[in-house]
Amino acid sequence: MQIDDPLTETEDVPGAQSLTRGIDLLLLLGRSAPLSFKEIQDHLGLSKGSVHRLLSALRSRRLIRYDRQTRRYAIGATVMSLARGALDRDATVRACQAEMSRLTQVLRVPCCLYVSDDDSVFVLDAADPAGRTVRVWPRLGLLDSPPGQAILAAQPAGRKNEWSADLQRVISKARALGYVAGFGDPLFVAAAVRDGDGTVVGALCCQFDPAGTHPDALHMAGQTIREAARRASHHVGLTQRLNEQVIAPRPDAPFRGTVRDTGRDYVGESPSWCATTGRLWWLDVLAPALRWLDVGNGTNGRILLEGLTGGLALTTDEELLLTGENGLSLFHPGTGLSTPLVDPESHRPENRFNTVGVDAEHCLWTGTMPLDNLEKSGTLYRIRPDLSADIIVSEIYLPKNTVFSQNGRRAYLTEQDPTAGHAVLVAYDLGDDGMPCARHELFVGSDEIGQPAGLAIDAEDCLWVAMRGGWSVIRLDAHGQLLAHVPLPVPMPTALTFGGPDMGSLFVTSTYLRLPPGYNDIAPLSGRLIELRPGVTGLPPVRVKLERP
Known part of the structure; x- marks a missing residue:
């Protein structure tokens, strides 16, 4: 039997012979059949x-298992559990899954997340259009x-002199395109993923059938994969920060x-x-x-969108108004047609628009935030029906979820306090012109109760x-006094709205990507609609009434 030796050209550590031999055995079983x-x-x-x-020592810790029928040894449940936990905690994996x-x-x-290991790359996670299929991805x-x-x-570019002329040409072309296309069998297209500091942490790679893929189609796919890797890079920064999320007691x-x-x-x-x-x-x-x-x-469904989209509002027509990384646009759910409207921050490609609220004058309140979700300021805008924009707050951290009192004289939204590390529910008194004239902090989040979202x-x-992080929704009066506390089966609710034929249902969205490590098993309903x-x-939502040319 030919077995690849996982420890070629490695040196033993003096004084650790038994440990080294045990590790050799684990690596051997991990890279071979039983x-x-x-x-x-x-x-x-x-x-x-x-x-x-x-073998006895490793079996005692369930690191390996023994099949009495075949009389062979294989990797045990403890190793599987360690690997599963490591993947569950890995920020790169979690950020790239979407x-x-x-x-x-x-x-x-199929799409794979590759990471490097010395002079090779291997698959850390994978997705398949056929669903949960078992595949072996070689190094x-x-x-x-x-x-x-x-x-x-x-x-x-420091390693450039170490590469052959052919590899230098490939690398130079990849830097210009933002992706690598490999014309072999099968065809591969890959683009790098970075973390919040710009460090390369892996690559997204898709595999194509050479018989049915034209080179032009491969490069079109390369652009799609490049953009996906760019978004994933922002998610890595997001996920690394969200790993710090504290979950309150259930x-x-x-x-x-x-x-x-x-x-x-x-x-x-939204x-x-x-x-x-x-x-x-x-x-x-x-x-x-x-x-x-x-x-x-x-019945329910989903429609894929082109870019990261954080805000949604109903209009007086069939279209929906969406806000995201490309500014504001109209989207028709029936046709899939998207019509760009305006992007007040086209000069800031590192930002995207987040959630949107509509006031009594049919003006949109929407804020921007950095794509990587790090502690950088955005801007809160009020966009009129003619698409002209007023700046409400020029520097604000993660403004979102603006709602308005029934008389239209008060706006509520949540902000992030980057110095204290918690979210704040804020009320703005509005003047006759609809613009804020006073600011009040009504409710401050904490590790014990969660963060207002x-x-x-x-x-x-x-x-x-x-x-968020508090397993609940709460009810407050206009002064921020707690009136009710409603428990949820998910720790990370994200947004909510009233609806249903009698407007008596409260629908709550949630997330599972933003869970800290280990909570997928504790809260398996995370990410579901409640x-x-x-x-x-x-009350029914105020609809956007745009002044069309």
């Missing part, structure tokens, strides 16, 4: 007694594979509501009820996708707040 005692002994070159002691899923749906081919050379070359191309009170069967969202946001269609619309920001639910019959107003002019019946009703 082996017999004799095969292990022959490969390691040890005595029977030594091999027996190593983009890999999206690429498989758009390109209809590839760092220098002679598209994912390896994409990783090299994104690194500083409430003891039982959950009294309904978890809708709409599947999981990476980051659900729910809005449309009485005309009987549908609830919302966004999965990092898919990115437009989601919908027919509340009457339970999504907002909704009920018919009694009270605020409902989704508490419906509550809080005993009060809401």
Whole structure:
């Protein structure tokens, strides 16, 4: 039996012979089919007694297992659990999952996340258009594979003199294009992913059938993969920061509501009820996708969007107004046609627009935030029906979820306090011109109760707040006094809105991508849409009324 030796050209560490031999055995079993005692002994070159002691020690910790029928040894449950936990905690994996899923749906081919290991690259995670299929992805050379070359191309040019002339040409072309296209069998296209500091952490790579893929189509796919890698790079910065999210203790009170069967969202946001269609619309920001639910019959679906989209508002027509990395646009769910409107921050490509609220004058309140979600300031805008824009706050951190009192004289939104590390629910008193004239902090988040996120107003002019990290939504009066606390089966609710035929349902979106490590198993319903019946009703959303030319 030919077995690749995982420890070629390595040196033993003095004084750690037994440990080194045990690691050798684990690496051997991890990179081969199950082996017999004799095969292990022959490969390691040890005595029977030594091999027996190593196997017994590793079996005692469930690092390896023994099949009595085949009389062979293989990797055990503890190693599998360690690997699963490491993947669950890995910021790069978690940040790239949304983009890999999206690429498989758009390109209809498998997508892998490759990372480098000395002179090779290997698959850390993968997505397949066929769903959960079992595949074996072999290691590839760092220098002679598209994912390896994409990783090299994104690194500083200091190693250029170490490369052959052919590799230098490939790297130079990759730097110009932003991706590597490998014309072999199969065809590969790969683009590098960076973390929040600009360090290369891996590469997204898609595999194509050479028989049915034209070179022009391959380069079109390269542009799509390049943009996905760019978005994933921003997600890595986002996920690294969100790993610091503190989850409050889970409430003891039982959950009294309904978890809708709409599947999981990476980051659900911006729910809005449309009485005309009987549908609830919302966004999965990092898919990115437009989601919908027919509340009457339970049917639901998703429509993939071109760029990161954080805000959604109903208009007086069939179109929806969307805000995101390309500014403001109109989107027709029936035709899929997107019409760009305006981008007040076209000069700041590192920013994107977030959630949107509509005031009594049909003006849009929407803020910007950095794509990487780091602690940088954005701007809060008020955009009029003629698309002219006023700056409300020139420097503000993560403004989102603006809602308005029934008399239109007060605006509520959440902001992030970068110095204190918590979110704040803020109220702005509005003047006769609709612009803020005074600011009040109503409610401050904490590790014990969670951070205020999504907002909704009920018919009694009270605020409902989704508490990110707090397993709950709460009800506050106009002065910020707590009136009710409603437990949820998910720790990270993101946004909420009233809806349903009687406006008596409170729909709550949530996220699972933003969970700290280990919480996917603790809170498996994370990312799902939740419906509550809080005993009060809401008001229909104000629709956008644009002045069309």
